[in-house]
Amino acid sequence: MDLIEFFGNHTFxxxxxxxxxxxxxxxxxxxxxxxxxxxxISDVVAHSALPGALMAFLIAVTVFEANGRNMLGLIxxxxxxxxxxxxxxxxxxxxxxIPIDTAMAISLTVFFGAGMILLRIIANGVFPGxxxxxxxxxxxxxxITIADLTTSAAVGxxxxxxxxxxxxxxxxxxxxxxxxxxxxFRARIIDTLMFTTIVIAIVIGVKAVGVVxxxxxxxxxxxxxxxxxxxxxxxxxxxGVFGGIGSGVGAYLSIVTGNIPTGPVIVxxxxxxxxxxxLASPRxxxxxxxxxxxxxxxxxxxxxxxxxxDR
Amino acid sequence: xxxxxxxxxxxxxxxxADPVLRRVNFSVPVGSVMGIVGPxxxxxxxxxxxxxxxxxxLTGASEFxxxxxxxxxxxxxxxxxxxxxxxxxxxxxxxxVTMGTYGELGWIRRPGKAERDRAMAALEQTGIPDxxxxxxGELSGGQRxxxxxxxxxxxxxxxxFMDEPFQGxxxxxxxxxxxVLKDLTAQGKTIVIVHHxxxxxxxxxxxxxxxxxxxxxxxxxxxxxxKENIRTAYEVRSGAEAxxxxxx
Numbered sequence: 131m132d133l134i135e136f137f138g139n140h141t142f143x144x145x146x147x148x149x150x151x152x153x154x155x156x157x158x159x160x161x162x163x164x165x166x167x168x169x170x171i172s173d174v175v176a177h178s179a180l181p182g183a184l185m186a187f188l189i190a191v192t193v194f195e196a197n198g199r200n201m202l203g204l205i206x207x208x209x210x211x212x213x214x215x216x217x218x219x220x221x222x223x224x225x226x227x228i229p230i231d232t233a234m235a236i237s238l239t240v241f242f243g244a245g246m247i248l249l250r251i252i253a254n255g256v257f258p259g260x261x262x263x264x265x266x267x268x269x270x271x272x273x274i275t276i277a278d279l280t281t282s283a284a285v286g287x288x289x290x291x292x293x294x295x296x297x298x299x300x301x302x303x304x305x306x307x308x309x310x311x312x313x314x315f316r317a318r319i320i321d322t323l324m325f326t327t328i329v330i331a332i333v334i335g336v337k338a339v340g341v342v343x344x345x346x347x348x349x350x351x352x353x354x355x356x357x358x359x360x361x362x363x364x365x366x367x368x369x370g371v372f373g374g375i376g377s378g379v380g381a382y383l384s385i386v387t388g389n390i391p392t393g394p395v396i397v398x399x400x401x402x403x404x405x406x407x408x409l410a411s412p413r414x415x416x417x418x419x420x421x422x423x424x425x426x427x428x429x430x431x432x433x434x435x436x437x438x439x440d441r
Numbered sequence: 442x443x444x445x446x447x448x449x450x451x452x453x454x455x456x457x458a459d460p461v462l463r464r465v466n467f468s469v470p471v472g473s474v475m476g477i478v479g480p481x482x483x484x485x486x487x488x489x490x491x492x493x494x495x496x497x498x499l500t501g502a503s504e505f506x507x508x509x510x511x512x513x514x515x516x517x518x519x520x521x522x523x524x525x526x527x528x529x530x531x532x533x534x535x536x537x538v539t540m541g542t543y544g545e546l547g548w549i550r551r552p553g554k555a556e557r558d559r560a561m562a563a564l565e566q567t568g569i570p571d572x573x574x575x576x577x578g579e580l581s582g583g584q585r586x587x588x589x590x591x592x593x594x595x596x597x598x599x600x601x602f603m604d605e606p607f608q609g610x611x612x613x614x615x616x617x618x619x620x621v622l623k624d625l626t627a628q629g630k631t632i633v634i635v636h637h638x639x640x641x642x643x644x645x646x647x648x649x650x651x652x653x654x655x656x657x658x659x660x661x662x663x664x665x666x667x668k669e670n671i672r673t674a675y676e677v678r679s680g681a682e683a684x685x686x687x688x689x
Contacts, residue, residue: 165530298551302543305530308495308521309592313544314514356531360576365531 131386141272142385145338145392148274148282149377152335153396155286156344157351157373159293159331161366162324164352165304170231173345174219174238175212176332180245180341182211183266183333184252191257198259199273201281201337208333209326215241216325245341269340271381271392282334289330292323293366300324301362339393347373350400357411376400443470445507446600446631447492447517452501454484454491460654461487464501467650467659469600474622474632476646476662478639480675483653485635486522489602493519505600515545518598522605523585528578534588535573538563541595563591566624568617583614590618601625603634607641619645642666 136142163172186207187198196203215237222233249267252260262270293300303310303320311317328348335344355369380396387395408416448468454461462484469475477485490496492503494510505513518541538560539552546552564570567587572580580588586606593601607615622645625632636642642649642662649666650659651674658665658674 165527295549298543298546299548301532302540305532305537306521306526306540308525309519309540311495312493312514312517312519313596314511315543315548360531361533361536362531 136382136385144274144276144279145271145385146378146381148279148338149271149381149392149396150374151279151283151286152338153347153351153373153375153377153400154370155282155290155373156331156335156347157355157376158366158370159289159327160348160373161352161355161362161369162293162300162304163328163331163348164356165362166324168328169345169349170234171216171219172328172332172348174215174234174241175329176341176344176348177238178215178241178245179208179212179333179336179344180266181241181248182207182209183336183341184245184248184263185211187260187263188248188252188257191259198257198263199337201278202285204336205281205285205330205333208336209329211241212329212333213325242341265340266336267340267342268391269335269338269343269393271338271384274338278337285330286334289327292327296320296323339396343393343397346397346400347377350397350404351376354400354404354407357407357414360413372400372403376403443472445469446471446473447503447505447633449488449492449503450501452488452491452503453499454487454496455499462491462498462652463655465652465656467656469631469633469648471631472626472629473648474626474634474646475648475650476642477633477635477650477652478637478642478666478674479652479657481637483674485637485652486604488652489519489604489633489635493517493602495519515596516599518593518596518601520589520593520601520603520606522608523582523589528580528585530577532577533573534564534569534575534577534580535560537577537588538591538595541592544596560591560595563594564588566594566621567591581611581614583610586610587614587617590621594621599630601630601632601634603632605635605637607636607638639671 137146160172163169183204184207186200186203189207190196190200190203191198219230219233219237222228222236223230249264252263262273265273299310299315299320300323302313303315303317303324307317310320331348332344335347339347351369351372352365354372355365359365359368376399377396380399381392383399384390384392384395412418446469449465452465453463465488477488479485487496491498503510505517510517535557539556541563542552542556542559546556561570561573564573567590569584569587569591572584572588577585577588586608590606593603606618610618622632634645636645643666647662648660649662651657651665651670653674653676658667658670
């Protein structure tokens with residue numbers, strides 16, 4: 131399939147630009163999650179978005195008799211349970227001796243389990259538009275509508291704008307929380323703003339990518355970008371670019387190769403970018419680093435042997 | 442009477458239900474260099490953090506120039522231990538030092554040329570202007586401390602809190618930092634410094650607070666930094682007496 135044919139198809143266009151948008155937003159905002167070492171808690175949020183998205187569906191179709199797949203409703207529900215799960219994990223580890231990774235695993239599984247039960251309840255009941263609701267697990271990029279795209283773009287732009295406006299505060303709090311507090315910035319305000327942007331980055335992908343794999347969009351691009359850049363603006367920009375390119379290429383590949391789901395192909399594309407970054411980046415490549423260290427060790431050994439011979 | 446730069450009253454801190462600091466009272470006269478001295482685990486760092494509200498005290502309060510910290514934040518600077526941050530963070534030395542200006546900028550406003558110029562001047566003061574564009578991860582231990590000191594200098598406070606500034610640094614960095622400290626005292630600034638190396642306490646500090654959970658003694662060094670008090674603070678047993686002879 132040539133490119134003209136590809137972009138001439140409405141569904142293909144939606145898949146391509148929809149996933150690309152998700153990749154850019156998640157990649158750029160994921161940089162702060164990476165630097166704050168919050169990759170795992172981001173996965174807790176992603177998995178725990180499931181019950182919220184499903185509850186939003188149930189409320190929409192039963193109470194408002196509206197479209198259950200409404201993107202805004204989905205985002206609100208996903209943000210609600212995603213946030214709740216992160217707070218729950220933090221509350222457990224703050225009040226008990228249970229380590230944070232255990233608390234996160236407990237929180238993730240209980241919210242995700244609740245989501246699976248809701249999925250079954252919806253599957254067994256009579257609800258309009260319930261067909262394909264289990265796409266929330268692994269995503270289905272081909273069902274993205276223009277309305278979904280514009281809503282995602284607006285919410286994503288809002289999150290990016292928050293990041294740009296509070297850039298200085300985000301940077302300071304991420305690098306040195308103590309100094310941030312000393313200089314009079316309320317930690318709770320910055321953390322809430324920052325967490326909001328990260329949660330948005332996660333939940334806008336629920337429909338197209340699904341809750342299970344979405345974390346890859348948030349953590350892989352920053353990890354790759356860190357290999358090439360030495361400034362935070364550079365890292366955020368490159369991470370967004372990697373996310374966008376990886377998603378675009380992955381979406382294209384998934385369509386031209388036929389029946390392969392988009393999300394997993396994008397995840398593999400992002401991983402390929404990550405792998406190349408690990409091996410080939412000029413300053414942080416695992417290969418050159420290992421060679422440099424081996425050479426330095428050898429030099430040192432020779433120097434010591436010479437010293438011993440001189441005696 | 443010399444005015445007081447800061448004082449704490451009945452400051453206590455507990456980790457869970459174990460006391461780390463017990464009813465600490467002391468004050469720091471304006472223009473002095475106050476050493477906080479005590480054995481490992483005596484609560485030296487915790488004392489500074491609790492005074493600055495970075496650790497929540499169980500009892501007591503601290504005042505700075507007669508006021509609570511929130512009213513005089515701009516006049517108080519804190520140089521934490523350099524191990525408290527991740528040095529792999531993607532940023533340059535100049536950007537790190539510029540962070541010291543963020544407090545006066547307040548919310549949202551970005552640092553501009555004026556702020557970066559001041560950061561550069563602070564780097565010159567600590568003797569590492571040539572490292573301005575370097576990645577912070579490439580700095581040695583001593584250079585890290587000097588970058589941290591520069592960041593504190595940029596805030597231009599009247600009262601400095603420093604947590605182990607001489608920890609793990611080379612002789613050259615140490616000398617550069619001592620020169621800066623002398624400059625500061627010459628300008629009438631007040632310095633509170635956590636220091637654990639007994640032999641050099643008198644070189645840097647004209648006042649000493651000896652602590653071990655509670656205050657053993659606090660005041661001018663010649664009155665407080667005595668063998669008797671040190672022995673009490675360090676609960677020295679007879680074997681260590683010989684070391685004390687050489688240390689003081």
